[in-house]
Amino acid sequence: MPELAQPIVRLIDEFAKLPGIGRKSAERLAYYVLRVKTEEALALSDAIRAVKLNVHQCKNCYNLSEEDYCPICQDKSRNERQICVVEQPQDLIALEKTGVYHGLYHVLQGRLSPLDKTGPEDLTIAPLIQRVERLIKQSSPNDPEVELIMATNPTVEGDATAGHIVNLLNGKKVKISRLARGIALGAMVEFTNREVLSDAFNERRIVE
Amino acid sequence: MPELAQPIVRLIDEFAKLPGIGRKSAERLAYYVLRVKTEEALALSDAIRAVKLNVHQCKNCYNLSEEDYCPICQDKSRNERQICVVEQPQDLIALEKTGVYHGLYHVLQGRLSPLDKTGPEDLTIAPLIQRVERLIKQSSPNDPEVELIMATNPTVEGDATAGHIVNLLNGKKVKISRLARGIALGAMVEFTNREVLSDAFNERRIVE
Structure with missing residues (x-):
C-alpha cells in the first residue's frame, strides 16, 4: 500500500499534538491546508512563527508583550x-x-x-x-x-x-x-451546586 | 483596555479560519503555541509551509504527490x-x-x-x-x-x-x-435506516 506523502504525514502529526485535536481532526485540518490557496496556508504558518519570535514575557509582570514591558506596566x-x-x-x-x-x-x-x-x-x-x-x-x-x-x-x-x-x-x-466568591450574578439558587452555595453562605455580607 | 499583542490576535484569527475551530478553540490553540517550546511551535509552522511547497497534484490522477506523478501512477x-x-x-x-x-x-x-x-x-x-x-x-x-x-x-x-x-x-x-451498496458488514437489520434497507433490497443478489 503506498503511503501518504511524507510532508502530509508530518503535518498531521504536528496538528495532532495540539490540545483538543485528535487524529481524525488533524487529518481534516491537514487536508484543509492542502486545499486552500497557498497564501492562506502560509498566513497561518507565518502567524505561528511571528508569535513565537515577537511575543515575550513582560519583564515586570510576566504578561505577554511585544516589548520588554507590557502596555499595562508601561501605562503610568x-x-x-x-x-x-x-x-x-x-x-x-x-x-x-x-x-x-x-x-x-x-x-x-x-x-x-x-x-x-x-x-x-x-x-x-x-x-x-x-x-x-x-x-x-x-x-x-x-x-x-x-x-x-x-x-x-x-x-x-x-x-x-x-x-x-x-x-x-x-x-x-x-x-x-x-476576589469575592459566591453565587454568580444571574444564577438561580435552585440550580446552584452545593459547594458554590456553601461558599456564598460562608461569605455572606451584612446588608447595611 | 489594552489590547492583546497584535501577533497573538493574528494567530487567533488564522486558527479560527480552520474548519471546526471556533473562536474559543482558536484562542486555546494560540495560547498553547505561546506556551510550548519555540522548536515545537516552529515544527508546526514549517510542516504547514512544507506541505504547501512540496505537495502537488499528480499530473495523471490528481492524487496528492511530492513528485509529478504519484506513487500509484508510477507503479508499473x-x-x-x-x-x-x-x-x-x-x-x-x-x-x-x-x-x-x-x-x-x-x-x-x-x-x-x-x-x-x-x-x-x-x-x-x-x-x-x-x-x-x-x-x-x-x-x-x-x-x-x-x-x-x-x-x-x-x-x-x-x-x-x-x-x-x-x-x-x-x-x-x-x-x-x-461500488456495491447495501447493509454494512456487521450492521443490524433492525437498526438500519429505511434508505439503506431499500437500497439493499433493490440491489439484492441471487444466491447461487
Whole structure:
C-alpha cells in the first residue's frame, strides 16, 4: 500500500499534538491546508512563527508583550501599588474586559499542582515576592499600603497557590485580598451546586 | 483596555479560519503555541509551509504527490486499464487500505454541488474523459475493456457526479461500474435506516 506523502504525514502529526485535536481532526485540518490557496496556508504558518519570535514575557509582570514591558506596566496612569495576581495571561484579559481594575498585574504562569509536578520554582512566585518587597521599601510614609489581590482560580490548586504566596508574605507590610466568591450574578439558587452555595453562605455580607 | 499583542490576535484569527475551530478553540490553540517550546511551535509552522511547497497534484490522477506523478501512477505493476473515480484524496487512502484494488485512480477534487456553486469545470472531469479516450485509442484488439469504477460518495451529490460522468462517456467503449451498496458488514437489520434497507433490497443478489 503506498503511503501518504511524507510532508502530509508530518503535518498531521504536528496538528495532532495540539490540545483538543485528535487524529481524525488533524487529518481534516491537514487536508484543509492542502486545499486552500497557498497564501492562506502560509498566513497561518507565518502567524505561528511571528508569535513565537515577537511575543515575550513582560519583564515586570510576566504578561505577554511585544516589548520588554507590557502596555499595562508601561501605562503610568495605573496604580502601581496594587498588584492583581493571576494564573495565566487569559485571566488578565478577562479581568481587563471588566474595566473595574486600574492597578498592575502579576502572571504566575500556572498554579501549584503536585500531580502535574508544578512546584513554586516553576511559577513566577519569587519575582512577585521581590516586586512586593521592592514596592514596600520604596514607599514614602504617606503612601497607601501595597495591595495584593489574589485572582487565582477558585479551585483547590488555585487556592493552594494563593495560600502559598500569602504565607511567604507573612509579616510584611502588605494588604492581601482576594476576589469575592459566591453565587454568580444571574444564577438561580435552585440550580446552584452545593459547594458554590456553601461558599456564598460562608461569605455572606451584612446588608447595611 | 489594552489590547492583546497584535501577533497573538493574528494567530487567533488564522486558527479560527480552520474548519471546526471556533473562536474559543482558536484562542486555546494560540495560547498553547505561546506556551510550548519555540522548536515545537516552529515544527508546526514549517510542516504547514512544507506541505504547501512540496505537495502537488499528480499530473495523471490528481492524487496528492511530492513528485509529478504519484506513487500509484508510477507503479508499473498496477492495472492501468482500471480507473477508480473518487471525490477526494482521503477516499483514495481509505480504498487503498482495503488492499483489494490494484488499478489506478482519478481524484475529482470534489463533487457537483449547485448549492456550493461547484460545477463540472471545477472538478477534474475533463482530464478524466481525456484519460479514458486516450486509453481506448491506445488499446490493442485483445486488451480487456477499459473499466471505470465509480466510488463517489453514496449521496445525492456523489450520485449526480457519477451520473454526469457516465453521460459524458455514453457510447464510448468503456465498462462502467460502481461500488456495491447495501447493509454494512456487521450492521443490524433492525437498526438500519429505511434508505439503506431499500437500497439493499433493490440491489439484492441471487444466491447461487
